[in-house]
Amino acid sequence: MRQSLYFLPTLKEVPTEAQTVSHRLMLRAGMVRQVAAGIYSWLPLGQRVLDKIADHVRAEQVKTGAMEIIMPTLQPAELWQESGRYDDYGKEMLRITDRHDRPLLYGPTAEEVVTDIVRNSIKSYRSLPLNLFQIHWKFRDEVRPRFGVMRGREFLMKDGYGFDLDEASARFTYQKMFVSYLRILRNLGLNPIPLRADTGPIGGDLSHEFIILAETGESQVYCHQNYTSRAIPDAVDYDDQDHIAQIVKDWTADYAAADDLHNPATCKVPDHELLTARGIEVGHIFYFGTKYSTPMKAAVSTESGGLTNLHMGSYGIGVSRLVGGIIEASHDDLGIIWPKSVAPFQIALINLKAGDSACDSAANLLYKQLTSSGIEVLLDDRDERAGVKLAEADLLGLPLRLVIGPKGVAAGTIEVVERANPSNKREIALSDALGFAVEWVKR
Numbered sequence: 465m466r467q468s469l470y471f472l473p474t475l476k477e478v479p480t481e482a483q484t485v486s487h488r489l490m491l492r493a494g495m496v497r498q499v500a501a502g503i504y505s506w507l508p509l510g511q512r513v514l515d516k517i518a519d520h521v522r523a524e525q526v527k528t529g530a531m532e533i534i535m536p537t538l539q540p541a542e543l544w545q546e547s548g549r550y551d552d553y554g555k556e557m558l559r560i561t562d563r564h565d566r567p568l569l570y571g572p573t574a575e576e577v578v579t580d581i582v583r584n585s586i587k588s589y590r591s592l593p594l595n596l597f598q599i600h601w602k603f604r605d606e607v608r609p610r611f612g613v614m615r616g617r618e619f620l621m622k623d624g625y626g627f628d629l630d631e632a633s634a635r636f637t638y639q640k641m642f643v644s645y646l647r648i649l650r651n652l653g654l655n656p657i658p659l660r661a662d663t664g665p666i667g668g669d670l671s672h673e674f675i676i677l678a679e680t681g682e683s684q685v686y687c688h689q690n691y692t693s694r695a696i697p698d699a700v701d702y703d704d705q706d707h708i709a710q711i712v713k714d715w716t717a718d719y720a721a722a723d724d725l726h727n728p729a730t731c732k733v734p735d736h737e738l739l740t741a742r743g744i745e746v747g748h749i750f751y752f753g754t755k756y757s758t759p760m761k762a763a764v765s766t767e768s769g770g771l772t773n774l775h776m777g778s779y780g781i782g783v784s785r786l787v788g789g790i791i792e793a794s795h796d797d798l799g800i801i802w803p804k805s806v807a808p809f810q811i812a813l814i815n816l817k818a819g820d821s822a823c824d825s826a827a828n829l830l831y832k833q834l835t836s837s838g839i840e841v842l843l844d845d846r847d848e849r850a851g852v853k854l855a856e857a858d859l860l861g862l863p864l865r866l867v868i869g870p871k872g873v874a875a876g877t878i879e880v881v882e883r884a885n886p887s888n889k890r891e892i893a894l895s896d897a898l899g900f901a902v903e904w905v906k907r
């Protein structure tokens with residue numbers, strides 16, 4: 465992409481309304497714009513990151529056997545009256561009336577809609593287990609939307625729903641999701657900490673939150689320090705029930721709790737081993753048995769000829785919240801430092817002297833070569849001062865920077881620097897730049 469043609473409205477001034485680093489950087493880097501309190505438009509650079517995160521989530525969920533669907537954002541009130549949640553949900557639910565005076569709502573979650581689909585489509589135990597997920601917008605009329613996309617009113621969530629014949633099978637589904645969440649967050653360059661959690665309005669008796677540590681996190685976290693260094697397997701066979709159970713066991717062996725469940729009197733971790741920190745909840749998983757299937761009559765025939773209500777769980781990841789969360793975890797004074805796995809472009813190719821014919825032709829050639837090798841490159845071909853370009857590259861935080869300038873071009877060299885490691889600047893031969901970049905991106 466040529467920056468001269470790219471819609472990238474960066475801001476020089478620090479927006480005063482933004483209280484957290486990620487919110488400030490997302491506004492300054494031209495990723496999002498606020499439309500109303502807690503409601504954002506995603507501009508091209510932000511949209512690319514959102515897509516990358518969604519792709520990681522999708523890839524790892526599909527490995528577990530889960531299937532992607534898409535359900536509407538607007539839902540009929542009747543389904544929620546059937547489950548009994550319509551009145552309970554309170555003011556967070558945005559209620560709407562259509563032209564025929566039928567009550568609708570903008571879905572804050574989709575247990576009811578998905579249960580309705582499944583009860584109408586599945587009659588036999590042979591169709592189970594079934595796991596359906598979507599990556600779609602939710603609306604919760606939060607009293608205090610804040611921290612930009614981290615606590616929005618409209619936000620993008622991966623919401624998955626497991627349907628099983630019995631509790632044992634549903635608990636295995638829960639464990640697969642637990643492991644899948646560890647892997648997704650690791651693949652996004654994060655260190656997840658699973659906390660035993662309260663189930664709130666979703667219900668059920670088994671629930672874990674997945675937290676990443678950040679100073680501006682809304683949750684207070686108490687956990688054994690082991691959690692910051694525990695290994696996540698590189699690959700997992702999701703059919704291997706024993707291995708999945710073992711990973712969950714390892715990951716829940718030590719103490720980890722949020723504020724509401726932490727009790728200093730009963731917590732046995734010695735003080736010097738207890739990590740007390742702030743965290744951001746980026747995922748939440750629930751097993752709630754037949755809480756929805758009973759009132760909504762979602763049942764299947766069993767092998768012995770009877771009928772049984774489905775056992776269910778639901779599995780959420782805050783896709784848009786993760787964009788802010790990743791920035792909170794990875795930035796410096798100058799700007800964002802994107803992990804390679806979610807960077808909107810892999811390479812910032814900077815032409816320091818656009819208009820100079822030697823610089824232009826070197827930059828254009830390398831740009832063409834890189835893009836035809838399948839690498840995502842943002843070429844800064846604008847007629848701007850060198851200092852402005854370099855400062856903006858720091859702000860945008862693309863992982864690898866290649867800088868072409870008149871002196872280098874004359875000497876046949878190009879400057880290479882990693883955003884995460886700015887002190888390690890070096891010159892390489894211009895003729896080696898393509899090979900170097902291709903290898904670097906693969907690493």
Ligand code: 5CA
Pocket residue numbers: 572573574575604606613614615616617619621622623624666745746747748778779780781782783784785
């Ligand atoms: N039905 C279940 C799972 S599908 C559910 O709704 N769970 S949840 O309420 O915990 O939300 C799942 C995830 O969505 C949270 O872990 C969080 O990462 C994200 N999330 C929740 N509320 C917001 C919000 N207001 N803004 C941004 N992300 C949010």
